[in-house]
Amino acid sequence: MELNSVKEADVLIVGAGPTGLTLAVDLARRGVDALVVEKADGLFPGSRGKGIQPRTMEVLDDLGVVDAVRDAGGxxxxxxxxxxxxxxxxxxxxxxxxxxxxxxxxGPWLLPQWRTQEILQARLTELGGSATFGAALTRLAQDAERVTADLSDGTTVLARYVVAADGGRSTVRGLLGIGMTGETIDxxxxxxxxxxxxxxxxxxxxxxxxxxxxxxxxxxxxxxxxxxxxxxxxxxxxxxxxxxxxxxxxxxxxxxxxxxxxxxxxxxxxxxPRAALADRFREGRVLLAGDAAHIHSPAGGQGLNTSVQDAYNLGWKLGQVLRHGAPPALLDTYEAERRPVAADMLGLSTRVHRGEEQRGRSTQQLDLGYRGGPLAAGAAGALAAGDRAPDGPLPDGPRLFDAFRGPHFTLLAVGTDAPLPQSLPAIVRVLRTGPYEPYGKGLFLVRPDGYVGWAGEDATGLGAYLARVTRR
Missing domain, CATH: 3.30.9.10 (D-Amino Acid Oxidase, subunit A, domain 2)
Known part of the structure; x- marks a missing residue:
């Protein structure tokens, strides 16, 4: 890259760890132009975050890398x-x-962090993306339209949004003056x-x-x-x-x-061992994710998993705003959904570290959700909006996770002939299936990140919900 060059991107991702690479993969499959920069000369070389929890395995399944993860770990x-x-x-x-x-x-599934990152980087390359190494962030400024970032290799990046995925000692967080509140666990x-x-x-x-x-x-x-x-x-x-x-x-x-x-x-x-939570996850057009937003004890294997799921939550929202005409206010829901989850996971990691709680169901992260959050509307059957959408068989062979896989929404009609709107956004796919106990009976709009966003016995209110998350 030439000195004093200027590059433009929809999203600048600072940090090529699991958080940054997950986000880059998710954005690449959405057609979002993302630039990943990393101050180190290569990928992190150690095993540090070695435990991948079941919910994160589901994320990796959706991103198309779970087979590689299973082949490389155990x-x-x-x-x-x-x-x-x-x-x-x-x-x-x-x-x-x-x-x-x-x-x-x-789970958990054991895989050294360096190998997880290699797998994510290979997937990013497959999707046409890449990461630039040896490029540290040195300056950050933003206005109402964009963020200007200067890098140590002489490049200036003009981006619509910046995501800090640069770890617990985040340069981005420091430049923004965002504090972290926490404690030394041990x-x-x-x-x-x-x-x-x-x-x-x-x-x-x-x-x-x-x-x-x-x-x-x-x-x-x-x-x-x-x-x-x-x-x-x-x-x-x-x-x-x-x-x-x-x-x-x-x-x-x-x-x-x-x-x-x-x-x-x-x-x-x-x-x-320390537990700390950023005072806020957003400053204008800059958002914090992963260890830049929360620092965990390694006990219980929650840090990498919570970080990957930050990226997964943020990726579809950036994609909707940048490519599908969703209101920019959709990005406000990132902090509203993820900061409470991060706080809960910090508490869990601390209790496991101190021997107050065992590594079990709570550490698998399958019960995490967004009930009562800003993007949860309605309930039907066995589920309420905000719940994780379960997997299950379909009559014609594929599974629900196969139908969900990809950057789209899925409008799932389970055990009901309730009529659906005649006109739906192109990014919404419709699937009808028979009764299935984990869902019960009803209509369920499954978000791109595998959570139920809206649910009801009929389609009343569905149109208003879709107007919040995509262009009609």
């Missing part, structure tokens, strides 16, 4: 507790869950690293409890890959040594393994 193994070099018993890490017709994914620092330990079996998630002045250490095999993710807790005031020698020393001190049995240290970092 289910979480049973925990194995070690004491004095001997196995002393199994520990169930997650409450068991089985897939069903309505909920086809049971003063004890943590070390996380990707290591190779051929001497350790990959059948279990290996757990080494605290002993004396040593904190706990866990070693989780990353399915489909040769590495383990190592997590170690240190005493308050300690500074973890993230060098290869430091990582090896921790393993030798807290397990029956020797330092030289750690044959490779691929990546390492340290952090202090």
């Amino acid at each position: 289910p979480a193994p049973v925990g194995m507790v070690w004491q004095d070099g001997a196995r002393v018993g199994e520990h169930v890490m997650f409450e068991p869950a089985e897939p069903s017709e309505a909920e086809p994914y049971a 003063p004890k620092p943590m070390l996380v690293a990707d290591v190779r330990i051929p001497a350790l079996d990959r059948d279990n998630w290996h757990l080494f409890p605290p002993s004396g002045d040593q904190g706990f250490l866990s070693v989780a095999p990353l399915p489909g890959h040769e590495e383990f993710q190592l997590v170690a807790q240190f005493a308050d005031g300690d500074t973890p040594d993230t060098s290869p020698a430091g990582v090896r020393a921790v393993v030798a001190a807290r397990t029956h393994l020797t330092a030289d049995q750690v044959t490779d240290v691929r990546w390492a970092s340290d952090f202090r």
